[in-house]
Amino acid sequence: MMTDMGPTGPGPLLLITASMGSGHTQVADELARRMSGRVRTRMVDLLEILPWHLGAALREGYGATLRRAPWLYEGVFRAFFAPRPHWQPDTSPLARLAARRLRRVVADCAPCAVVSTFHLAGQAVGMLRQQNRLRVPSVVVITEPAAHVLWNHPATDLLVCPYPWVAEDSRRATGKPSLAPGPVIGPQFRMDGPGYGAEVGAAGRQRLRLEPGEHAVLISGGAWGMGALTRAATQLSLVPSVRPVVLCGRNERLRRKLDGAQGCLALGWRDDLSVLFAGASVLVDNAGGTTCAEAFAAGLPVVGYDPLPGHGRAGVKALIRAGLVTDGHPSLSSAVAALCTPGPLRERQCRRAAEVFRADPAEVLAGWLTDQGVPLSPAAGG
Structure with a gap:
């Protein structure tokens, strides 16, 4: 999935999501709708650009595990996603593969900024930032009320969180600005x-x-x-x-x-x-x-x-x-x-x-991007 919305102008705002269920794509779709009056947007489904049908395998494997062996997914989550005090298992091989695929997307569209609504996308984009292969801001929009470790990459420039405690945890984990305007919903x-x-x-x-x-x-x-x-x-x-x-x-x-x-x-x-x-x-x-x-x-x-x-x-x-x-x-x-x-x-x-809906997340995102020098237009409304 790769879709474009909004007026022409400088490079688009690149939104990277994943069709793992529907929550991540719903958030990306709503952000694209709200930002389209300010900047051209392009949306990419990370699972669709992974090689060897790996994205479909991840999606189907996740669903099958939840249905047939939920205890196994709980073990995987505790091992790879939950913070561990001494040694954290390495998930970077998959993130590196995703980063290589995203390099082509970035080179093709030359975005003004990248917004990820899926944790693996945030990891991959963070790697590109660390390698200096992406020189525009990387924003991660967390879609869950408990941010596991894969949401938090130290090279992310901004984390937009649904709830205050998520922002506190992410700020502590990354040392980067973490804001909590509220969930992104229609x-x-x-x-x-x-x-x-x-x-x-x-x-x-x-x-x-x-x-x-x-x-x-x-x-x-x-x-x-x-x-x-x-x-x-x-x-x-x-x-x-x-x-x-x-x-x-x-x-x-x-x-x-x-x-x-x-x-x-x-x-x-x-x-x-x-x-x-x-x-x-x-x-x-x-x-x-x-x-x-x-x-x-x-x-x-x-x-x-x-x-x-x-x-x-x-x-x-x-x-x-x-x-x-x-x-x-x-x-x-x-x-x-x-x-x-x-x-x-x-x-x-x-x-x-x-009370958790403190501000419009798109307004918060647009304000932060403007402060970073990203060229945006005034909102067209809606």
């Missing part, structure tokens, strides 16, 4: 944005097929529909007035299995999540990533339940510690019931979640 999720009124909530309830007095609890498994979604739906089907709605992503097999079972509504990939959020009462999440941040913006309280291994578990735990997510253990049913209706717990959690 404007349609902002409950204070245009068009997010009572009629959207009514449309959401209609699409969720709710009866009067019934609460929809969305259960998210990400783009791949992974995790203990069936177990969560089974538990919530026993809660009075609750309608479990499983977001199966692109897992069509799971959707067919769950739809209609024990009163459960199972949905495939959706482009109208903001409308569904407006009609729902709670989100149950197992990763703490982009879907979770979108719920924060929409004023939808979140319960963390049986998180995915590795970065999923680390992220959900970080959000629980920050008071942005309610822990679904030991009782998912009790946690959901406590948040379904208005009350101090729901109000406190939603207020804290709304």
